[in-house]
Each structure stands twice: as structure tokens, then as C-alpha cells.
Amino acid sequence: MSHRIVQLQAVLLLACGLLAVRLAHLQLLRGAHFRRLAEQNRLRLIPEPPPRGLITDRQGRILASNQTIFRVALVPQDLEEASAVFANVSALVGRPAQQLQREYAIQRSLPFLPATIVASVPKDVALQLEQERWRWPGLLVKPETVRRYPRGESAAHLLGYLSQPTAEQWPRLKSYGVHPQQLVGRMGVERMFDDVLRGRAGGVMVEVNHRGRQVRVIGRREPEAGAPVRLTIDAELQALIEQSFGTQPGAGVVLNPTTGEVLAIASRPAFAPEAFAVSEASAIRRYLNDSTAPLMNRAAVGAYQPGSIMKLVTAAAALEQHLINPGTTYACPGSLTIGDRAFHCWNLDGHGPLTLPEALMQSCNVYFMQIGRRVGLAKLRAALDAMGLGRRTGWLLEEHTGHLPKRRLTEGEVALLAIGQGEILVTALQEAVIASAIANRGSLIEPWVVKAVADRPMTQRAPSHRVRWATETFEAIEAGMRRVVSDPAGTGHRAMSAHISVAGKTGTAQTHLAGRPHGWFVGFCPVEQPRVALALVAEHGGSGGDLPAAIAKAICEYVAATDL
Amino acid sequence: MTNLSRAVGRLLDWPLVGAGLGLVLISSLAMSSAASTVDPTLTFRHTIWILLGLATSLLLAHTSTYRWSQAALVVYGVSLILLVLVPLVGTMRLGATRWLSLFGLSLQPVELAKLATIWLLSHYLAGQPQPLRLRPFVISLGLASAPAGLVFLQPDLGSATVFGAIWWGLVWVAGAPRKFMSWLAGLGLALLPLGWHLLKDYQRDRLLVFVNPHVDPLGAGYTVIQSTIAIGSGQLWGRGWFAGTQNQLNFLPERHSDFLFSVIGEEWGFFGCLVVLATFAVLLLRMARIALDTAEPQGRLFAIGIVVWIAYQAFVNMGMVMGLLPVVGVPLPFLSYGGSSMVLLWSALGLLQSIRRSTVL
Numbered sequence: 001m002s003h004r005i006v007q008l009q010a011v012l013l014l015a016c017g018l019l020a021v022r023l024a025h026l027q028l029l030r031g032a033h034f035r036r037l038a039e040q041n042r043l044r045l046i047p048e049p050p051p052r053g054l055i056t057d058r059q060g061r062i063l064a065s066n067q068t069i070f071r072v073a074l075v076p077q078d079l080e081e082a083s084a085v086f087a088n089v090s091a092l093v094g095r096p097a098q099q100l101q102r103e104y105a106i107q108r109s110l111p112f113l114p115a116t117i118v119a120s121v122p123k124d125v126a127l128q129l130e131q132e133r134w135r136w137p138g139l140l141v142k143p144e145t146v147r148r149y150p151r152g153e154s155a156a157h158l159l160g161y162l163s164q165p166t167a168e169q170w171p172r173l174k175s176y177g178v179h180p181q182q183l184v185g186r187m188g189v190e191r192m193f194d195d196v197l198r199g200r201a202g203g204v205m206v207e208v209n210h211r212g213r214q215v216r217v218i219g220r221r222e223p224e225a226g227a228p229v230r231l232t233i234d235a236e237l238q239a240l241i242e243q244s245f246g247t248q249p250g251a252g253v254v255l256n257p258t259t260g261e262v263l264a265i266a267s268r269p270a271f272a273p274e275a276f277a278v279s280e281a282s283a284i285r286r287y288l289n290d291s292t293a294p295l296m297n298r299a300a301v302g303a304y305q306p307g308s309i310m311k312l313v314t315a316a317a318a319l320e321q322h323l324i325n326p327g328t329t330y331a332c333p334g335s336l337t338i339g340d341r342a343f344h345c346w347n348l349d350g351h352g353p354l355t356l357p358e359a360l361m362q363s364c365n366v367y368f369m370q371i372g373r374r375v376g377l378a379k380l381r382a383a384l385d386a387m388g389l390g391r392r393t394g395w396l397l398e399e400h401t402g403h404l405p406k407r408r409l410t411e412g413e414v415a416l417l418a419i420g421q422g423e424i425l426v427t428a429l430q431e432a433v434i435a436s437a438i439a440n441r442g443s444l445i446e447p448w449v450v451k452a453v454a455d456r457p458m459t460q461r462a463p464s465h466r467v468r469w470a471t472e473t474f475e476a477i478e479a480g481m482r483r484v485v486s487d488p489a490g491t492g493h494r495a496m497s498a499h500i501s502v503a504g505k506t507g508t509a510q511t512h513l514a515g516r517p518h519g520w521f522v523g524f525c526p527v528e529q530p531r532v533a534l535a536l537v538a539e540h541g542g543s544g545g546d547l548p549a550a551i552a553k554a555i556c557e558y559v560a561a562t563d564l
Numbered sequence: 565m566t567n568l569s570r571a572v573g574r575l576l577d578w579p580l581v582g583a584g585l586g587l588v589l590i591s592s593l594a595m596s597s598a599a600s601t602v603d604p605t606l607t608f609r610h611t612i613w614i615l616l617g618l619a620t621s622l623l624l625a626h627t628s629t630y631r632w633s634q635a636a637l638v639v640y641g642v643s644l645i646l647l648v649l650v651p652l653v654g655t656m657r658l659g660a661t662r663w664l665s666l667f668g669l670s671l672q673p674v675e676l677a678k679l680a681t682i683w684l685l686s687h688y689l690a691g692q693p694q695p696l697r698l699r700p701f702v703i704s705l706g707l708a709s710a711p712a713g714l715v716f717l718q719p720d721l722g723s724a725t726v727f728g729a730i731w732w733g734l735v736w737v738a739g740a741p742r743k744f745m746s747w748l749a750g751l752g753l754a755l756l757p758l759g760w761h762l763l764k765d766y767q768r769d770r771l772l773v774f775v776n777p778h779v780d781p782l783g784a785g786y787t788v789i790q791s792t793i794a795i796g797s798g799q800l801w802g803r804g805w806f807a808g809t810q811n812q813l814n815f816l817p818e819r820h821s822d823f824l825f826s827v828i829g830e831e832w833g834f835f836g837c838l839v840v841l842a843t844f845a846v847l848l849l850r851m852a853r854i855a856l857d858t859a860e861p862q863g864r865l866f867a868i869g870i871v872v873w874i875a876y877q878a879f880v881n882m883g884m885v886m887g888l889l890p891v892v893g894v895p896l897p898f899l900s901y902g903g904s905s906m907v908l909l910w911s912a913l914g915l916l917q918s919i920r921r922s923t924v925l
Binding site: 009 | 733736737739790792793794795796797798799800809810813814815829830833834837838841844845848849852855856864868871872875879882883886888
């Protein structure tokens with residue numbers, strides 16, 4: 001049967017050929033693919049996130065740094081005696097067990113993924129937990145480097161916060177070597193200067209075996225720390241304003257009227273940026289659901305009716321058109337009738353005859369409605385526009401442009417516009433710029449907040465616009481503002497200080513909530529050589545002459561005592 | 565000179581010896597790399613087994629042992645007894661009991677049973693008239709099925725099929741009518757669903773992941789995925805001796821035994837694999853040559869049995885590590901680690917030399 005042996009030989013060669021073809025397919029045709037797979041098998045990149053750059057105030061006080069925190073987490077699949085673990089952790093951490101259980105229920109996802117139950121515990125508690133950990137399978141204490149904001153809520157809106165990148169941000173960030181869990185700036189300076197602050201992630205390339213255990217280190221790139229950002233704000237002044245507001249919602253902006261540097265920009269209520277850094281879920285939920293909107297930066301985004309602080313512009317417009325001079329008197333009988341409607345002065349008894357400084361000092365509505373009507377809508381609007389209202393100030397973060405009326409107004413509406421009521425909205429930032437322009441005799445500065453990036457000073461931009469008022473106009477306005485504070489009958493007398501001369505103007509803008517107007521104070525000090533210009537608004541906070549004027553006084557006295 | 569060279573040529577079939585030595589040389593080199601992270605003493609033990617095999621081979625080459633039919637029956641009987649003993653006193657490894665411990669050595673009776681079955685069947689079938697009748701066809705099937713069944717129960721599906729392949733090759737060359745073969749093939753296909761029920765769960769998993777290894781990439785599909793990656797990543801010239809990452813970093817399971825070919829593929833590339841394939845081709849074709857040259861029906865059948873044994877195992881092993889065939893535990897002849905296998909393969913080679921000697925003399 002030798003032919004069957006020959007057939008067998010043929011089958012044998014055929015089998016050899018088949019194997020050779022398969023080898024060629026695997027090793028030659030698809031070799032590169034399998035080589036890549038083999039490399040992926042053995043190589044692991046362990047990212048080392050870079051320390052984020054510091055944010056400091058103008059004096060170098062730290063506003064944002066980094067810290068190691070300890071998270072307490074539970075691994076669902078390893079958890080055995082859940083209730084005992086909750087009870088023990090509760091005792092050590094000092095939080096009710098129910099709260100921990102609720103947090104666990106919210107946080108748990110996949111059985112092997114640790115679910116955080118306490119976002120951050122102090123080091124000594126972490127050590128205690130770590131010692132007891134062997135008794136409670138599934139309990140985990142994870143150290144992690146997170147952003148630290150040593151001043152708590154202070155300047156929160158300016159600093160912003162960090163969070164995981166959004167789906168839109170991610171493709172761009174990925175090309176910079178950001179890994180998906182890395183937090184990036186999501187608001188404020190943290191966001192605006194994220195590229196600078198972030199630094200460059202390093203990493204270790206390790207070779208691992210089939211169990212994922214490290215066999216040797218193949219390469220390492222040191223992470224490059226982020227560069228520091230130095231702000232123009234003064235942390236102490238910032239804190240002073242924030243504390244002065246207390247629980248009152250509102251905003252305050254303090255500028256250097258010569259340079260445009262923002263010395264303080266406060267918004268209340270605020271939030272703790274650290275809550276986002278440590279992903280403290282309950283706090284974040286509270287911020288998002290809070291009807292007082294603590295995440296909103298009221299100083300730049302909050303647009304309010306200005307009320308009487310607008311009278312400064314109305315007065316200047318009338319002076320510029322020579323419709324009045326500082327000595328011109330108008331009588332205030334307590335109301336002004338336009339058409340068939342009576343517009344009341346806040347002083348229903350009437351102020352009697354008033355000159356301009358007196359009218360400013362007493363903030364007489366009838367006086368300014370009268371001169372506003374004489375100026376007319378077109379010129380009044382031009383004057384408001386010249387002060388930068390209805391436009392961005394050039395602030396580098398998010399801001400509201402405010403609003404100026406574009407349509408034709410009725411005579412009554414024009415009169416209201418002259419006293420900052422009706423169809424007009426401004427921000428505290430815009431008002432601080434106006435106060436600066438009065439203080440510096442006409443420069444409409446752009447507020448800027450970054451003094452230096454990576455120790456290189458930022459070049460300051462030249463003022464974009466000038467307000468071309470006559471010197472006499474400035475002097476008349478300033479004289480009025482001075483009397484607002486210095487005269488015992490002035491609406492802003494609470495801002496009067498024995499240590500420094502203050503010029504200002506109060507505003508009390510009527511709102512839809514009867515009896516709860518927005519209180520304003522704009523001004524500058526010292527009057528002779530202004531070093532700061534400020535604008536303060538208390539949201540539904542009553543008269544501008546009360547809290548805002550008092551805060552202005554505190555600011556001015558701080559300025560008098562400090563070399564800013 | 566001519567006389568001398570003829571005398572040397574008569575002594576042994578040198579190409580056959582060369583191919584065998586070539587395979588064990590490649591095996592030793594690959595083993596030293598594969599074993600370095602498993603158990604460094606393996607290489608040494610492997611070499612001892614090779615030497616032992618060579619000695620047995622030389623010894624058997626100068627006898628006519630293959631002709632002793634009573635001896636064949638005895639060895640067959642002994643191997644069956646050993647196979648029965650395996651599940652009773654054997655050593656459990658990797659979920660199967662395949663080894664017997666004897667004087668501190670682990671022996672695999674299945675290797676002896678393969679040789680014994682070839683030996684016995686060659687005697688039995690050589691005595692039958694051609695074309696083969698139904699009765700000897702069925703009896704020979706029974707003789708092969710006995711060890712196959714015992715091995716299947718170990719459980720060792722791969723080795724059980726080796727007996728089937730050997731029997732198939734032997735009755736084919738012994739002149740079994742084509743219709744017998746096709747009937748049996750038809751019957752086998754019809755009984756396939758029944759056979760599926762006899763398989764263990766892990767065996768079914770292996771057959772299923774053969775269809776798509778990515779069903780269970782970390783479980784049953786893991787070995788074949790890692791093995792294909794290893795071979796493929798070798799590309800043309802390989803990653804170098806001791807430089808295969810799949811091998812050195814433990815991604816390849818069982819790389820000193822069933823998956824040694826993957827190590828060769830990874831470290832020596834397409835080139836190295838072709839050398840192995842070519843060496844096998846030379847080895848097997850020389851063996852077939854011996855079968856063709858001998859006039860003795862029993863010697864011829866014996867040689868064919870050895871050829872089918874080695875060829876089938878080599879094909880199934882290489883096919884499985886390349887993902888062409890399901891993963892069934894079949895060692896690669898002359899290359900995989902395994903003392904029993906190594907010694908008995910060399911014994912078979914020695915017996916073939918003695919068959920050749922009888923034709924040359």
C-alpha cells in the first residue's frame with residue numbers, strides 16, 4: 001500500500017504549508033500589530049500629576065496651594081460587616097452613621113470601585129483608621145494631593161475652582177497630557193490661567209508582568225510644577241470686605257484708580273473652592289441648589305439698578321452742557337409732576353431750594369429729575385455710554401455688560417433714568433471704574449487682577465477711553481461727593497473717617513421687593529490723592545447710606561493704615 | 565573511502581538523526597529562555613531526559629525489538645494497567661490526573677501507551693489480508709480505543725485524539741477500504757453531539773473560545789490570545805533569545821511545555837519557526853522513507869504509526885498555539901518539556917533505525 005504512504009506524505013507537506021502560511025500571516029502580515037499588543041501588555045504609564053502653581057495676593061500671601069488629604073472610602077465587594085464599619089468610622093470621624101450610609105449609597109457604583117464616604121479627614125484620624133483597617137475589610141484610607149485654599153471662602157469667585165474636565169474641554173486637554181481624573185480649572189483665575197498653573201504631568205514607564213506587578217522601571221519624566229500666579233488683590237482688604245458684608249448678599253470692588261489694579265473683588269454669599277477640590281458631594285449639591293446662588297460672582301456678573309449713584313453722571317452731563325453751574329438752585333417741593341404722574345422725592349416733605357453740592361449731598365430726586373429732563377435722553381445716554389456702561393470693562397473673567405435703554409423713552413422714563421431708576425442695569429465693577437474715572441480725572445481704566453505670571457510682571461494695558469469733562473465739572477462732582485460723606489446731613493456720612501478723607505455717593509435703588517432696595521456706595525479716598533476707588537452694593541440690603549457706607553469707611557481706614 | 569562512507573551510512577539514517585538532534589538542540593535553547601522564569605532547573609532536567617532518550621535510542625537501534633509481538637502485547641497490557649492506576653494513585657496537576665510517581669519521578673503512562681498501541685497494532689494489522697476486512701478493522705479500533713478511553717477519562721482530550729489519529733493512519737496504510745473509513749467518519753459526525761455531552765466544562769470552554777477567543781479574554785481565551793500575541797510580535801527575526809517579553813514577563817502560560825513553540829516564535833521570529841517546521845518535515849519524510857523502503861509489512865506499519873504520532877502532535881500543538889486549532893493539551897514532540905515523552909520519542913526513533921537497518925543489510 002505504498003501509494004497510501006505517498007498520499008500520507010502529501011498530507012504531511014500540506015500541513016507544513018498550512019502552518020507556514022499561518023506563521024507568515026501572524027508574524028509578517030500582522031506582526032507589527034501583535035508587537036504593539038505585546039508592548040501594551042508589558043508597559044504601563046503611571047502618571048505623576050504635577051503640583052499645581054500657587055496663587056498669591058499682591059503681597060505674596062497664599063490664596064491657593066496644594067495639600068495631601070486622606071479620603072475614607074469603602075470597596076463594596078470587600079465590605080463584610082457594613083453596619084459595624086459605619087458605626088466605627090462614624091465614631092472616629094465624628095459624623096452620624098446615617099450620613100455616611102447615605103453618602104455611600106450615593107457614591108457606590110461598581111463593586112470594585114472605592115466609594116468615598118468622607119471626602120477628607122485629618123491626618124491623625126486617617127492614621128487611626130489605618131491602624132484599625134485590618135478589622136474591617138473593604139475600608140480604605142487613600143492619601144491624595146488636592147488643591148488647598150487656606151483662606152476658605154475668601155476671594156472664591158476670583159480664584160474659581162477645579163473639577164473634572166467637561167466633555168468639550170477634554171479633547172483639547174488630552175493633547176496637553178492631562179489624564180481624565182486630573183482636575184482642571186473651571187472658573188475664575190484657576191480656569192483663566194489653567195495652562196500656566198497646571199504644569200506638565202510626568203510619569204513613570206514601568207514594565208509589568210502578567211499580574212500587573214512592576215518588574216522594572218523603564219523611564220521616568222519628572223512632572224513639571226505649574227507656575228505661580230500673583231494677583232493684584234490684597235487678601236486682608238478682601239477679607240475685610242467679605243467679613244463686613246456678613247450674611248448680607250452683595251458685592252464690593254476696590255480698584256487702584258491710577259493703574260486699574262483690582263485690590264479687592266468680593267461677592268457674597270460665597271462658596272468654599274476646596275469643596276470642589278476634594279469633591280465633597282454634599283457641599284457641592286448645596287451650592288448648586290442654593291437659591292442665593294453662592295457660585296455667582298455678583299461683583300462682575302450681578303447687574304443691578306444703580307439708583308442715585310447715577311446722579312453723578314447726570315450732574316456731570318448738565319455741567320458739561322452748561323445747563324447748570326454748581327451754584328444753580330432748583331427747588332424740591334417733595335415731588336415732580338410729569339404729565340399726569342407725580343414722581344416723589346425720597347424726602348416727601350421736600351428739600352426746598354438746593355445747589356448742586358447740596359442736591360448731591362442729600363441725593364435729591366426732584367433736583368436730578370429736573371436737570372435730567374433738561375439734558376435730554378440723547379445726551380444723558382451719551383454720558384452713560386461715555387462712562388463705559390452697557391459694555392464690558394475689559395475684566396478678564398466673566399462679566400455682565402449691564403444694560404442701557406436703546407429705545408425712545410417717555411419723559412417720565414427719562415426723568416427716572418436721570419436718577420438711576422427704570423431701564424438701566426450696572427455692575428459693581430462698572431461702578432468702580434466710574435468712581436476711578438472721577439478720582440483720576442477722566443481715565444476709564446481697565447480693571448486687571450494679575451500682577452505676575454511665573455514671576456514675570458504682566459504688562460498693564462493703557463486706559464481704553466478717556467472721559468473728556470472739564471476740570472470744573474470734575475471739581476464740582478468731587479465737591480459734592482465730599483459733602484455726601486463729610487456733611488452730617490449727607491446721605492453717606494457713615495463713611496466719614498477721622499483718619500482719611502472720603503468722597504462718595506450713595507444709592508438706594510428701588511426694587512420689585514417693596515422696602516428692600518439695593519443699597520449702593522461708590523467713592524474714592526483719600527480725596528486729595530486718590531489711592532483707591534470703590535463700589536459696593538448690598539443686594540436688597542436697604543439704604544446705601546447704611547451698610548455700604550459703613551463698609552466704605554472700613555475700606556478707607558484700611559487704606560489709610562496700610563501701604564497698598 | 566566509498567566503502568567507509570557506505571558503512572557509516574548503513575549504521576544509521578543520519579538525516580533522521582540530524583533532524584532529531586536539531587529539534588532537541590532548538591528545544592534546549594528555547595527551554596533555557598522559557599524556563600529561566602519558571603524553574604531554572606528545568607533546562608538541566610530537560611537535558612538529562614534528552615541524553616537518556618539518546619542512549620535508549622542507540623540501544624534500540626541495534627536490536628530488532630520491534631519484531632517481538634509478545635513483547636508488544638506485554639507492553640500494551642502494562643500501559644493499560646498504568647493508565648488504570650493513574651486516576652487511583654496518580655498526581656493531580658492543572659485539574660487533571662496524568663502522572664504516576666515512581667521512585668520520585670513523574671511518569672506519564674500515556675506516552676508509553678502511544679508507543680505500545682502503535683507496536684501492537686502494527687503486529688495485528690500486518691497479519692491481516694488486504695484489503696482489510698471489517699472484523700480486523702473493528703478489532704483494531706477497539707485496541708486503540710481502550711487506551712484512548714482511559715486517557716479521555718483523566719481527562720486529556722488531546723492525547724485521546726492522538727490514539728484516534730494513529731489508528732486512522734495505520735488502518736489507512738494497512739489497506740482499509742475507503743467505504744469503511746467514510747462510514748466511520750459519518751458515524752463520528754452523527755455522534756458528535758453526544759460527544760459534546762461527555763466533555764468537561766473546561767474542555768467545552770476551550771472549544772468555544774477557539775471559535776472566538778475574545779468571548780473570555782482573561783479566562784479560557786487568555787492562553788491562545790497571549791500565545792498569538794507572542795508569536796506575532798516575533799515578526800521576521802524575533803525579539804532575540806531571552807528577550808521575548810511575553811515569555812520573560814510570564815504572559816505566556818505553560819511556556820516550557822505545551823507553549824514552547826510560542827517562545828520560539830516570539831524570540832526567533834518567522835525565521836526560527838520556519839527552521840523548526842523544516843526540521844520536522846525532514847524528520848517525518850525520512851521516517852516515511854523508511855516505511856516505503858522496508859519490505860516487512862509490520863515494520864512499515866510501525867514506522868507509519870510513529871510518523872502519524874509525531875506529525876499529528878506537532879501539527880495540533882503548533883496549530884493550537886497559533887490559534888488555528890482549539891487548545892487541547894498536546895505537547896510538541898522533541899521540543900516540549902516532558903521526560904516520558906522525550907525518552908519514548910527517542911525510543912521510537914531508535915526502533916525506526918533498527919527497521920531501516922534490516923532493509924539495508
